[in-house]
Amino acid sequence: xxxxxxxxxxxxxxGRYDKSVWELARDAILEALQDAGVEFKKVEAxxxxxxxxxxxxxxxxxxxxxxxxxxxxxxxxxxxxxxTAVREAYLAVAMGLHDxxxxxxxxxxxxxxxxxxxxxRREESVEGILGSGLMPAIFSTAGVEHMRKYGTTIExxxxxxxxxxxxxxxxxxxxxxxxxxxxxxLNSRMISYPNTLYMCCPTGDGAAAVVLAPMSxxxxxxxxxxxxxxxxxxxxxxxxxxxxxPDPNTMTRNAAKLAYxxxxxxxxxxxxxxxxxxxxxxxxxHYENLGLCPEGEGGRLIDxxxxxxxxxxxxxISGGLLSLGHPxxxxxxxxxxxxxxxxRGEAQTPDRQVPDCKVALAHTIGLASGGACTIHILVR
Amino acid sequence: xxxxxxxxxxxxxxGRYDKSVWELARDAILEALQDAGVEFKKVEAxxxxxxxxxxxxxxxxxxxxxxxxxxxxxxxxxxxxxxTAVREAYLAVAMGLHDxxxxxxxxxxxxxxxxxxxxxRREESVEGILGSGLMPAIFSTAGVEHMRKYGTTIExxxxxxxxxxxxxxxxxxxxxxxxxxxxxxLNSRMISYPNTLYMCCPTGDGAAAVVLAPMSxxxxxxxxxxxxxxxxxxxxxxxxxxxxxPDPNTMTRNAAKLAYxxxxxxxxxxxxxxxxxxxxxxxxxHYENLGLCPEGEGGRLIDxxxxxxxxxxxxxISGGLLSLGHPxxxxxxxxxxxxxxxxRGEAQTPDRQVPDCKVALAHTIGLASGGACTIHILVR
Numbered sequence: 083x084x085x086x087x088x089x090x091x092x093x094x095x096x097g098r099y100d101k102s103v104w105e106l107a108r109d110a111i112l113e114a115l116q117d118a119g120v121e122f123k124k125v126e127a128x129x130x131x132x133x134x135x136x137x138x139x140x141x142x143x144x145x146x147x148x149x150x151x152x153x154x155x156x157x158x159x160x161x162x163x164x165x166t167a168v169r170e171a172y173l174a175v176a177m178g179l180h181d182x183x184x185x186x187x188x189x190x191x192x193x194x195x196x197x198x199x200x201x202x203r204r205e206e207s208v209e210g211i212l213g214s215g216l217m218p219a220i221f222s223t224a225g226v227e228h229m230r231k232y233g234t235t236i237e238x239x240x241x242x243x244x245x246x247x248x249x250x251x252x253x254x255x256x257x258x259x260x261x262x263x264x265x266x267x268l269n270s271r272m273i274s275y276p277n278t279l280y281m282c283c284p285t286g287d288g289a290a291a292v293v294l295a296p297m298s299x300x301x302x303x304x305x306x307x308x309x310x311x312x313x314x315x316x317x318x319x320x321x322x323x324x325x326x327x328p329d330p331n332t333m334t335r336n337a338a339k340l341a342y343x344x345x346x347x348x349x350x351x352x353x354x355x356x357x358x359x360x361x362x363x364x365x366x367x368h369y370e371n372l373g374l375c376p377e378g379e380g381g382r383l384i385d386x387x388x389x390x391x392x393x394x395x396x397x398x399i400s401g402g403l404l405s406l407g408h409p410x411x412x413x414x415x416x417x418x419x420x421x422x423x424x425x426r427g428e429a430q431t432p433d434r435q436v437p438d439c440k441v442a443l444a445h446t447i448g449l450a451s452g453g454a455c456t457i458h459i460l461v462r
Numbered sequence: 463x464x465x466x467x468x469x470x471x472x473x474x475x476x477g478r479y480d481k482s483v484w485e486l487a488r489d490a491i492l493e494a495l496q497d498a499g500v501e502f503k504k505v506e507a508x509x510x511x512x513x514x515x516x517x518x519x520x521x522x523x524x525x526x527x528x529x530x531x532x533x534x535x536x537x538x539x540x541x542x543x544x545x546t547a548v549r550e551a552y553l554a555v556a557m558g559l560h561d562x563x564x565x566x567x568x569x570x571x572x573x574x575x576x577x578x579x580x581x582x583r584r585e586e587s588v589e590g591i592l593g594s595g596l597m598p599a600i601f602s603t604a605g606v607e608h609m610r611k612y613g614t615t616i617e618x619x620x621x622x623x624x625x626x627x628x629x630x631x632x633x634x635x636x637x638x639x640x641x642x643x644x645x646x647x648l649n650s651r652m653i654s655y656p657n658t659l660y661m662c663c664p665t666g667d668g669a670a671a672v673v674l675a676p677m678s679x680x681x682x683x684x685x686x687x688x689x690x691x692x693x694x695x696x697x698x699x700x701x702x703x704x705x706x707x708p709d710p711n712t713m714t715r716n717a718a719k720l721a722y723x724x725x726x727x728x729x730x731x732x733x734x735x736x737x738x739x740x741x742x743x744x745x746x747x748h749y750e751n752l753g754l755c756p757e758g759e760g761g762r763l764i765d766x767x768x769x770x771x772x773x774x775x776x777x778x779i780s781g782g783l784l785s786l787g788h789p790x791x792x793x794x795x796x797x798x799x800x801x802x803x804x805x806r807g808e809a810q811t812p813d814r815q816v817p818d819c820k821v822a823l824a825h826t827i828g829l830a831s832g833g834a835c836t837i838h839i840l841v842r
Contacts, residue, residue, distance in 0.1 A: 083557065136516045137538045141697055141832025149832055151699030151716055155546060158517045158536045166535060170550065177463065177557030317521055319531030336531055452521025452529055 090118025160448025165414025250401020470498025540828025545794025630781020
């Protein structure tokens, strides 16, 4: 397999738009191509991730730019949709099938949340019958379990939201640029204990894109190629549970193990982690799932500021899903874009640049019905 | 790239079922695994194609069998959805990422036709605004154009339906097993001239699956491995048209050129073609698009019986979409299953076995919004 580089990234500010989602995705692709200095006609294949309107999403995006007859593959994997598109694009370059490949993730959620998207088929699934498959319930249950086992507090979970909103405030692409105090977070409306409103990610519209090329050709396009050192996809193995309840932990642990092996690095080598903080409780869980701290010490990690920008392992300096936003198909790609900007030293404001960032990890997870988890490790 | 073999195939009879689509897909996968003699736990990755319910389709199918944590990628490409899943699975094996990979295509259409599926977004597309993007209109227009240019007759188009229903009658997996006369076809209700009701494919439910492995390991599993000699995906290049109308020809011509190059064969080497006869007019067009006869001679080909089982180049001996059925996500995979059975000499009834079948081509095309076309060439 060939080494693969990210040679260009692009992303619109997440938010709400009157434009069509295909136009949003076009804007992200055009920015990524400009960033790479690659003409559109040089693109050899497109992988497109969009959860609500997957079918022919890539073709409809290309209609906004110009069609050239290239292979287009439209993929979906719940909240790991965009990062699955990146992985498939990575594989196409790694195997030598293509040289210049674009992966794009896009979504327009309107007023529809995750509940709405999934409700239609809820009656057929175990999660639906048990009523436990709603996202706030999954991450509430997991958070309460963490409190029970390890003494983690609601204040510790709330600090995740304070941290992520702080960095999102400095990120011009963030959907919610607002500084929140611990009191703001704790006093906002309770959604599902211990997650208050500000501890739940928003819905929104968004698009992000990456341009990939073999590392051997990357310097034709950029002086700062970023290598994809690992690209991993796992699903839920359902090994040790009687009921088929979505499990936010096992998939991530399995993916992390595989990704660290593939990249030849460990959690101690990471300079930045962009992980899937769909709820504040999720971030604490994933500290442990990704090996950033021992089991049960996630609360301590946030308390001691270790995941701040000047801490031992900065986490979600983009603002994360909580502040940057979570337009589903776009999210996984946006995390990879953020890693690339940080690795290049190009975070948009000085307040947000991780110093001397050399190794970054992007994590995305989609739950329900077996789920999917991706991890990409990027190095400069 | 490694050579890739199909080591197992499975397919339910297309039709209408009260079971969930995930159970139908499970049945197809279990048959394919049994055919390959492969235990489920040996499967290293799943690629799943389903158009109406793409998201997490593969995971929901695996829930019916048992989850093992393997990578699952859900893909969609309109009517080329299932064959896109096969292509992605092929690439995963070809590049050495995995050894044993399953591709599955499934669909449950209920009362919903293609019109229903696409109507929701019709107002945003050029096809929608012009009202010309409905499938019967596209293939009516293309048929009438062929009549005008080459003198092709409605009787010639109708003969396609007579032929395909004849072979479908002998295929136990066919949705409509009924022998039709030329008069039956011509006298059935006119849908969009020149295609009458029996010249349009039905809607239905279905599932089909293939198990792939590197050719170097294929004989561990089967005495009759079938090699995938070409796997190609194209989209509409929109090069020479003012309006962005779906074009049933260009994508297929481009895909055929690439596929013949990749396989190192020409149309004269084919012993069987399973092409995308969504309408009777489409089959005549694709005779020419695939190079089975010179431009304008498609009508002559059917008149002279050259595409019958004992003709020069048998076409759609499965029954084709017109008789076998067209449950969208399943269709592309079913065509590959049929090629494998024919190449192995295992067509289910003697009336349907193509004699000494050595090279077979499976073609699937999805139109609208840029579209997608796949061609696989299989050899024994």
